[in-house]
Amino acid sequence: MSVGRAGDRPEFVAIAAVADNGVIGAEGGIPWRLDGDLPRLKRLTMGHVLLMGRRTYDTLGRPLPGRTTIVLTRDPDWHAAGVLVAHDLDAALALAAEAAPGRIVWVFGGGEIYRLAWGLLDRLEITEVHRTPTGDTTFPPVDPARWAETAREAHDGFDFVTYVRRWQA
Template identity: 60%
Template sequence: MSDETSTGDRPEVVGIAAVARNGVIGAGNDIPWRIREDWARFKAITMGHVLIMGRKTYDSIGRPLPGRTTIVVTRDPAWRTDGVVVATDLDDAFDLAYALTPTKVFVAGGGQIYAAAWDRLDTLEITEVYADPAGDVRFPVIGADWHETDRDEREGFAFITFRRHSE
């Protein structure tokens, strides 16, 4: 997959998530599974790019991710931590991301951030987890405006790339 973007003046915006068959992506502030290959893929795909995530997602990770610019969206204007850029809303986060002139911006959760950024996403990099865990955070439904472009089946999960249909 090329780093070239077909989105005109802005970088490609990619949603990246591990999603259970029932749509669950989180339970409390945790992910209800541990898949080493998913973390390795996340690292490989996002390395050198910009990540946008909500504060709860950042807190669940617990630290800035090396080799990536991390922009954390929080409603708390006093929230600060070393090694990340803070945005007070999603528009601010995208403005900050675009100012860095990356080739890709990754939206990395959580549920509220995915939903709010949904219409901006060009591509989805999904790890579909073949499980139906309990959880209180869900990923938006991937509807007919998306088409699957790649699938890599594994034991218990699959790596899937979706692209938004051109208008």
């Protein structure tokens, strides 16, 4: 028997641009620029919650407009204007439920945050980047036994791909 996510929690979706070799970052940045990727990210996440790690936030330097930003950090003294701060995943989930009830929680990176939230994710919105750059941050492997591809939109050098978790009993 297959079971889905609990109905009393928000939908959790990871959004990431992932190279063919799994790389998502290099030295605190993204090793490519793709036309169309940022507008899609904005369209999908606007009005929802972005959950990210402190290093990912630092690369942005500010909260993205029109979204609730939750930064997960171990540093008890870290803070930033316009950002909610959590020190563990449970606290981040409670903040999301309180600050933006009924909104999608978009797991926004980096690699450590994706791995931490992996068991909660309902869906993946991936930009598959057809390159193999050198990098120091990777995305977890997408196992087809656990994730079903439900949509693919091909572009020059990259594809937008949606995966939905195959919930197991």
